[in-house]
Amino acid sequence: MKKTVSLILSIMMLLSCLSFASAESDMYKRVTARFTGQLEQGVTIKVLENATAIELGYADELIAAFNAAYADKGIRAELMDIDQYSDLATDGPYGYGPDVWYQANDILMKYATKQHLLPLPVYGLESWELIPENAWNAYKMTMYDEDFYCGIPLNVQSGMMFYIESMLPDNWETEWDINQNGTPDFFETYTALYALSADIQQNGGKTKYGYLDDLVDVYFCVGYMLSGGAYVFGDNNTDPADIGLNKGDAAKGANMLRQWADLMNNTEVLDGAFASAAYGYLADGTMLCTVTTPDVRAMFIRAMVNTGKWTKDEAEADLKMINVPRLPVSLDLTADNWQDTITQMDTLTMQTKMMGGINGYGISAYTKCPNASLAFIQFAASYEQIIARNKALGISPARSDAAETIGATDPNVALIFSNLDTGYIDVMPAINEVAQIWTPGQSFLIDLCTDAFRAERGEEELYADLEDIQKGLDRMVQQILDAIFTLS
Numbered sequence: 258m259k260k261t262v263s264l265i266l267s268i269m270m271l272l273s274c275l276s277f278a279s280a281e282s283d284m285y286k287r288v289t290a291r292f293t294g295q296l297e298q299g300v301t302i303k304v305l306e307n308a309t310a311i312e313l314g315y316a317d318e319l320i321a322a323f324n325a326a327y328a329d330k331g332i333r334a335e336l337m338d339i340d341q342y343s344d345l346a347t348d349g350p351y352g353y354g355p356d357v358w359y360q361a362n363d364i365l366m367k368y369a370t371k372q373h374l375l376p377l378p379v380y381g382l383e384s385w386e387l388i389p390e391n392a393w394n395a396y397k398m399t400m401y402d403e404d405f406y407c408g409i410p411l412n413v414q415s416g417m418m419f420y421i422e423s424m425l426p427d428n429w430e431t432e433w434d435i436n437q438n439g440t441p442d443f444f445e446t447y448t449a450l451y452a453l454s455a456d457i458q459q460n461g462g463k464t465k466y467g468y469l470d471d472l473v474d475v476y477f478c479v480g481y482m483l484s485g486g487a488y489v490f491g492d493n494n495t496d497p498a499d500i501g502l503n504k505g506d507a508a509k510g511a512n513m514l515r516q517w518a519d520l521m522n523n524t525e526v527l528d529g530a531f532a533s534a535a536y537g538y539l540a541d542g543t544m545l546c547t548v549t550t551p552d553v554r555a556m557f558i559r560a561m562v563n564t565g566k567w568t569k570d571e572a573e574a575d576l577k578m579i580n581v582p583r584l585p586v587s588l589d590l591t592a593d594n595w596q597d598t599i600t601q602m603d604t605l606t607m608q609t610k611m612m613g614g615i616n617g618y619g620i621s622a623y624t625k626c627p628n629a630s631l632a633f634i635q636f637a638a639s640y641e642q643i644i645a646r647n648k649a650l651g652i653s654p655a656r657s658d659a660a661e662t663i664g665a666t667d668p669n670v671a672l673i674f675s676n677l678d679t680g681y682i683d684v685m686p687a688i689n690e691v692a693q694i695w696t697p698g699q700s701f702l703i704d705l706c707t708d709a710f711r712a713e714r715g716e717e718e719l720y721a722d723l724e725d726i727q728k729g730l731d732r733m734v735q736q737i738l739d740a741i742f743t744l745s
Contacts, residue, residue, distance in 0.1 A: 281380050284401050289378040291627045298331040300626040302633050305337045305355035307616070313555050315649035322645075323636050332629040356624040357633055361614040362395035362408060363685040363692070369398055369407035370689040374619045375627060376405035384409065384638050384656060391677060392655045395615035395684050408619040409634050410655035411643065412552070413673050415613035415682045416477050418444060418579050419557060420546035421539060424463050426453070435599055442599045443467070444546070446606050447513075447582045452595040454520050457545070469521060469544035471531035472514050472706045475698035476612055477548055482730075483610040483683055484584050485510035489694065490686050497690035497741050502698070503730035508723045509588035511705060511730060515720060516590045518709035536560035548581055551669070552616075554651030578651075580672050584609045613682035615655065690741045697736035701729055 306316040316336055324333045337355050339348075348354035358365065368374050379385055379393070388410050396408030425441060426433065433442045433453065443453040454467030472478060479489075479502070486505020490496050501507075536553075538544050540560040554576070561572040583606035585593055598605045618634040620627060636642065643659040646652055653673040654660045664671035676682045685691065708720045720726050 282403060284403050285380075285405070288376050288400070288405060291375065292378045292631055293628060295628055296330055296332055296632060297626040297629050300332050300629050302332065302334040302357055302626060302630050303337050303355045304334050304633065305339065305358045305360075307359050307552075309552060309556065310359070310646070310650060311336065313559075313649060315646060318645070318649070319637055319642060322642070323633055326636065327632070332626070332632070334633050352623070354621055354623060356621055356626060356630045358619050358621065359411070359616065360619070361414065361616050361685065362410075362687055363614065365408050365617070365619040366396060366398065366687040367689050367692055369396070369619065373622050374407045375622050375624075376400070376407055377409065377620065377631065379406045379409065382409070382635065384635075387656045387658055389655070389657070389674075389677070391684060392615050395687050396617065396619075397687060408615075408617045409638050410615045410617040411638055411646070412616050412652035412654050413613060413677055413682070414550045414552065414616055414653075415673060415676065416480065416548045416581055416611045417551050417669065417673075418546055418548055418581050419539060419554070420444070420577050420579075421561070422575050422577055424542060424545055426462055435596055442595070443582070444579055445582055446585070446595065446598040446602065447609070448585050448590055448593055448598040448606070449595040450546075450582055451516065451520070451590040453545075458520055462545075464542045464545040466521065466544045468517070468546055469538065470517075470547050471535075472518055472521070473699050473702040474532070475695055475702065476614075478514055478702060479698065480581075480609060480611040480683075481510035481513050481584070481588075482507040483510070483612065484607065485588050489612075489683070489691070490688065494684075494686035495688060497688060498738075500694075500734045500737055502694070502737075503727065503734045506588055507730055508727040511726050512720075512723060513584075513588060513590050514702065515705055515709060515726070518706040540564050540566075551578060551673070552650050552652045554578060555649065578669055580669070580676075581609050581611065583607060608676075608681050610681050610683060611676070612685060613677065614685045616652075617655070693740035694737050697733045697740065700736075701733040705729060 304320065310316040320334050320336055327333065365374060392410040392413065393406055395410065396406045397404050398407060399405070429441045433449070434440070435442060443450040450468050456462075457464065457467045470477065482502060485507050487507035487510065488494075488501035488504065491499030491501060532549075535547050535549065536556045537560050539547060539557055541564060557576055558569065558572045561567045561576065562569050567575060583602065585598060586605055586607055587593065593605055618637060620630045620634070624630050638656070640656060640659050643654045643656050644662065647654060647659070647663050653670045654663065660670055660674055664674070673682075677684070705720055705726065708718050711718050720729060
């Protein structure tokens with residue numbers, strides 16, 4: 258089985274990379290002329306890394322490894338002690354910003370379109386042919402009628418389901434595995450997971466909740482609308498005048514979030530601190546499962562160890578990460594018997610779409626050491642360091658060779674690549690206007706999910722039917738358009 262996964266991953270990556278042509282035009286050479294290949298001497302590269310990588314110690318390991326490797330070349334790197342979401346536009350011109358910045362593609366590209374990031378000489382990089390086109394495209398921008406790339410992809414991010422195996426209901430093998438495939442039914446379809454969550458609410462269980470999540474997080478929740486035929490921007494996420502978050506059956510998708518809210522506690526559903534609390538919630542039995550990105554796996558492990566119930570090795574073995582369940586074709590979590598969605602999975606369910614991101618490195622346009630900065634990125638994006646980053650953080654790599662190595666023993670890595678390649682991961686738009694979707698989107702989700710608790714407070718429900726939800730989505734889209742027009 259492991260050999261099969263590895264072979265499939267190899268073929269998929271090869272095809273993706275072979276289809277991706279490159280050419281160094283005169284314009285390309287002029288735009289990337291600062292990258293001469295000659296390392297600046299006596300410089301210190303300021304690196305702004307991911308907060309999780311810093312907290313878990315990988316960032317320090319990376320810096321130390323780079324400095325050891327380049328000790329005889331007159332350059333070194335150091336971590337910046339500033340927030341990972343610092344504003345390059347305001348800090349960079351005054352020399353306060355990083356030379357190298359690790360971030361999600363939508364955040365980096367927000368600065369690229371305003372020319373705060375340098376277009377990179379990607380065609381000459383070792384990783385160019387090893388990273389699929391759709392990952393590179395997350396950092397693509399068009400200037401002078403040509404394509405340029407302002408970031409180097411390191412890893413693929415998308416939602417995955419996390420759970421602790423020892424927390425599974427004792428009866429799952431007899432009552433919740435009707436197709437006898439060794440996988441709990443409630444991890445195969447969201448309809449079955451909804452049924453289990455309702456059962457836990459009514460009858461209790463090892464955990465307080467079944468599925469629990471922050472239902473107002475646009476990044477993770479928009480997948481329900483995308484699965485209903487919605488989209489973020491038109492023309493492959495390049496046309497900000499065409500916002501499709503209210504298109505297709507987006508209202509039905511949003512209604513599933515409203516259905517989930519009915520089974521969850523008001524405070525926890527709308528808790529802005531859920532992301533940080535989730536590690537403890539899983540470890541202490543508040544919830545059976547949740548959806549988040551693979552790069553925080555180590556945080557769940559640490560929370561489990563901190564309870565005193567697991568050693569690190571025991572936690573590693575007990576914590577599971579799998580693909581998110583399939584959604585009902587009806588886009589209604591209560592429309593079918595959950596058993597039918599298992600026995601008739603091909604006709605009653607569909608693969609869930611998720612928003613995803615490509616995390617990578619960019620170089621500040623204000624750096625005084627572009628060549629040394631590029632050397633650092635090449636080192637950090639090397640096969641060896643991607644393997645090390647995965648071991649420390651659980652990330653899914655964007656490099657085909659690293660993905661093949663890890664995927665041979667971790668099928669989830671192969672799965673994430675497969676979802677990306679087949680379009681079930683909608684990569685975050687790489688245009689500046691994407692920054693304007695988050696606040697209106699979150700406001701709508703807060704309003705929608707609050708509706709589940711209005712009746713018990715003696716208030717009128719605002720989203721009593723799909724028509725009301727559609728009107729709410731239309732208002733949200735108009736707010737996004739207004740924000741793009743005034744702020745972008």
